[in-house]
Amino acid sequence: MEIIEQIKHYEKILSAYGALEGGGLTRLLYTDEWLECQKRLKEEMEKLGMKAAFDEVGNLFGLIEGSEEGVVSTGSHIDTVVRGGNLDGQFGIVGGLVAIKNLLEKYGRPKKSLQLISLAEEEGSRFPTVFWGSKNVLGLQDNEAVKDIKDSEGLNFVNEMHRCGFDFKKDSKAREVGSFVELHIEQGNLLEKLNKEIGVINAITGQKRYRVKLRGQANHAGTTRMEYRKDAAYGYALIVKAAIEKAIEMDPILVCTFGSVELIPNTVNVVPGECNFSIDCRHPQGQVLDEFASWLEETMVQIAEEKGLEIEIDKWMDERPVPMDEKMIALLENTAKDLGLNYELMHSGAGHDSQIFAEKVPTAMIFVPSIGGISHNINEATAYEDQARGCLLLENALYKLSY
C-alpha cells in the first residue's frame, strides 16, 4: 500500500529529532531537537510546493494557495511528553503531509488554500502551560501567564523562546485558519474493543477535577474499638465505591477516576486520621457531567457526616465540554461511509488542540486506534493499516472542503 510507505517516510524523518534509545521521543518546546524538527519539517513542506513560514512564537504553517478565497487547515502539535511515543501529535502532521501530497498529485491546485499547521506546543510537558501553540494561532494566548514560568531545570520560558529565535506575538490577531480537521491517535482502547477502524469525534470531553481532604482522628490500631473510630480510610473507601458504581450506572461514557491518595500518618498500626485524594470526572455533555458532580459532592458530604469525618472539597478544574462542528462531523461521517470505513462516532476523553480551534472555526477530529490503548509511553503504537485509513479519510475530507 503506497500510503503506508509515505507515512513511514515522513515518520522516519520527523522521529529523528528527540529520538530515544530503544524507541519513542522526548521533544519539548523550545529545545534544540524541537527547533531542528520544525526546521526540517519546513523543508519537507517546501518540497511539496508549500509556502512555509513560522509565526512569531514558533508555530509552523505550510500553505498551498488555492485559486479562490478561503482556507482549509489540518495539523497537530510537534511537541511530545517526556518519554512519549512517536504518534501523539506527530501523526497529525505526518497525515497532513501525506494527504496534501496525494491531493496535489491527484487533483492539482485546490480552490480553497490548503494549510498544514505544526503547532509549537500542546502537552504542557516542559513548562506549566498548555495549548501555547493553538492559542497563539487563534489569538487566545495569555502572555502574562507564561512570562515567569520555568522548566524543571529552572530555565525561563521567555529566555528559551528567545534562544530559539522566537518571541511573543506583536499583536493578538488570529491567523486565517478557515476550518480545522485534526488527525490524532485515540490514546484509549475503545476502537480496539469495538473492532472499529476509525473514530469520528463529536465532542471533546468536559472535565472536573477535585482535591478532597477527609479529617478523622488518628488512633491506636489495637486499643481503639471500631465503634469509637473516625477512620479517614474508611470514609475514602465508601466514597470511591459509591462514586465509581454511580458513574457506571449513570452513563456508559461517564468516567470517574480516583488517581491519587495519601493517608496520614500512613502507618500499619495507626487508624488513618487524614486522607487526601484526587477525583477526575469527565463526560462530553455538560449537563450529564454537572448532574454527576452535584450528586458526587452531596454524597461525599453525606458519607463524611455519617462517619464523623470533616470534609473539604476543592473543585480546582471545571472545563466545559467542547462540541465539534455539526457540519464537519457530518462531512467526516459521510466521507467515512463513502470509503467503506467501519467507523465509530465517539467523543474524545482527552484534551486536544481542536478544542481551542473549535472556539473560533468549524473544527472536527479523526481518531485512529491505539494498540492496547497505550499512549504517553514509548510503546504507543497504531497498526500502519489503521494509520493509512486515517490519512485516507483526512485526504478525502480535505478534498471535499478544498476542491
Add this chain to the structure above:
Amino acid sequence: MEIIEQIKHYEKILSAYGALEGGGLTRLLYTDEWLECQKRLKEEMEKLGMKAAFDEVGNLFGLIEGSEEGVVSTGSHIDTVVRGGNLDGQFGIVGGLVAIKNLLEKYGRPKKSLQLISLAEEEGSRFPTVFWGSKNVLGLQDNEAVKDIKDSEGLNFVNEMHRCGFDFKKDSKAREVGSFVELHIEQGNLLEKLNKEIGVINAITGQKRYRVKLRGQANHAGTTRMEYRKDAAYGYALIVKAAIEKAIEMDPILVCTFGSVELIPNTVNVVPGECNFSIDCRHPQGQVLDEFASWLEETMVQIAEEKGLEIEIDKWMDERPVPMDEKMIALLENTAKDLGLNYELMHSGAGHDSQIFAEKVPTAMIFVPSIGGISHNINEATAYEDQARGCLLLENALYKLSY
C-alpha cells in the same frame, strides 16, 4: 490524698531523665538518659530498703526479702518511644514503688519476697527488637537476632550495650519471678467511654498483619471507559469497606485497620495500576481472629477476581493471643470489688511485657484510663485520681499475694 503525692514524687524523679522541652520523654535503650534513670531508680529502691541489682543486660530488680519461700513481682519498662509521654511503662514502675512503700509501712516484712522490676526495653523504638528486657528476665532472649542490629544513626546494639556496662547474659536461665502483676495505662479510650475507673485485663490481643498488593492496569483517566478498567483503587475500596463492615458485624472487640496505602502511579489523571496496602487485625481469642482472617483472605481474592485484578497477600505477622492467668484475674477482680472500684474486665489491644511473662509465670495486668485514649505522644495523660486507684489496686493485690 497521700497516694497522689507519692505518685507525683516518684514521677518527678524519673521524668527528669530524657525530659523534653514542653513535656514528654524520649528515653531509649542504652542511652545516657536511660542509664542515669535506671541508676537513680536503683537509689530510690535502696531508700525503700530493697536489695537492688542489675542483671547482665540492664534490667533492674529491687527485692524485699520475704520470711518464707516464693516471690511476687511487679514492674514495667523504663524505655519510651521517641517523643512519648511519661506514663507508658514508667507508670508501672512508679506504681510499684508506691505500692511496696505503703505495704512495708503498713504491714512490714512480707511472707513472699516482693520484687519490683524495671525492664530495660519494651518499645522497640531505638533498635529493631522488642521485649529485650522481659525476654532476658525469662530466659527467652535470642542474642543472635540482636548481634548486628543498629539504630537510626548506625550505632550497633552490642557496642551501645557495652558502653553502658552491660553484656549478653552468660547463660539463658530464667530469673525467679514467681508471679507478675503489671500496672499500665490503657492507651485506648474504652475505660473513658464506659466511664470506668479501672481495667482488669483478661488477655493480650492476638494480631495478624498483612501486606497486600493489587495489580490492575494503569490507564488514561479520560479515554478508558469504566467497563474496560482494571482499577486497583476500586478493588482496594471494596476490600476496605467489606472488611471494616464485617469486623463491626462479627464481634464488638474485633478491630481491623487499613493504616497505610500506596497507589501507583498516584497521579490525578491515570487510573491506578497498582495498590499496595497494609491490614492489621486483632482479637483476644485466637478462634475469632482466625475466622475473621480466613473470611478476609477469601473475600480479598474474590473481590480481586471479580474486578480483574491480580492479588498478592503476605501475612507477615501472626501473633497468638495471650490469656492472663485465671486465678490472677479473679484475684484482681475480687480486690477491685473489695475496694469498691468501678472496673471493666477487658483485653489489651496493644502488646505488653506481660505477654512475655505469661509464657512462664502466672501473670495479670491492671489498666488505668488514658485521657482521650492518647498515647505514644507527649500529651499522654491519666487523671491523678485514676493513677491513685491503679496504685491502690496493685497494692492490695500484692498484699494478698505476698502477706
